[in-house]
Amino acid sequence: MARSVLNRVVVMRWASPWGPLPVLVRNDRIRAIALDPHAPLPELSQLNDMRAPGPIRSERDLARLMRGVLRGDVRARDLIAASDLSDCTPFERSVLTALAKVRHGSSVSYGKLAAAIGSPRAARAVGGALGKNPIPLLLPCHRVLSANGIGGYGGGAGSRWRPGGRAPLDFKRTLLASEGVLVD
Numbered sequence: 001m002a003r004s005v006l007n008r009v010v011v012m013r014w015a016s017p018w019g020p021l022p023v024l025v026r027n028d029r030i031r032a033i034a035l036d037p038h039a040p041l042p043e044l045s046q047l048n049d050m051r052a053p054g055p056i057r058s059e060r061d062l063a064r065l066m067r068g069v070l071r072g073d074v075r076a077r078d079l080i081a082a083s084d085l086s087d088c089t090p091f092e093r094s095v096l097t098a099l100a101k102v103r104h105g106s107s108v109s110y111g112k113l114a115a116a117i118g119s120p121r122a123a124r125a126v127g128g129a130l131g132k133n134p135i136p137l138l139l140p141c142h143r144v145l146s147a148n149g150i151g152g153y154g155g156g157a158g159s160r161w162r163p164g165g166r167a168p169l170d171f172k173r174t175l176l177a178s179e180g181v182l183v184d
Contacts, residue, residue: 018164029054029084072104
């Protein structure tokens with residue numbers, strides 16, 4: 001497979017069930033999904049990507065992928081293939097890669113996710129990495145729960161952040177319920 005040095009960046013609009021959301025795509029891979037359409041998209045590093053281009057070449061490709069994600073029809077390796085995690089730290093990348101393997105309709109605790117990456121005592125660090133997840137929904141951090149409840153959602157988003165018009169934890173509950181996972 002031919003490798004090329006790319007740095008093509010585009011902002012696409014995804015007509016999500018919660019309204020149109022901006023999606024930052026770099027080299028045909030999803031780099032960021034803004035659940036708040038008014039939030040700024042992240043700054044990107046200027047690194048050159050030596051991988052082959054990803055599968056997101058148009059808004060139609062994006063919509064097809066995200067419909068599959070919301071139905072639970074996309075395999076973990078396809079989620080990773082569509083993801084640009086190049087601006088993440090190695091630890092964040094390992095957490096998000098493990099997160100991609102959490103199946104639609106199931107959940108995992110922060111501690112179990114930490115154990116899955118070989119760091120069983122790093123539950124808090126896993127929570128920190130998930131709080132920085134640049135591509136929520138694609139990499140489903142809503143499926144990660146605390147040992148004694150729902151946990152958090154939204155990372156460093158401001159207090160005015162209302163994904164889908166709901167408070168962040170209500171949005172997380174809605175996402176989980178849509179997959180058949182009920183939490184208090």
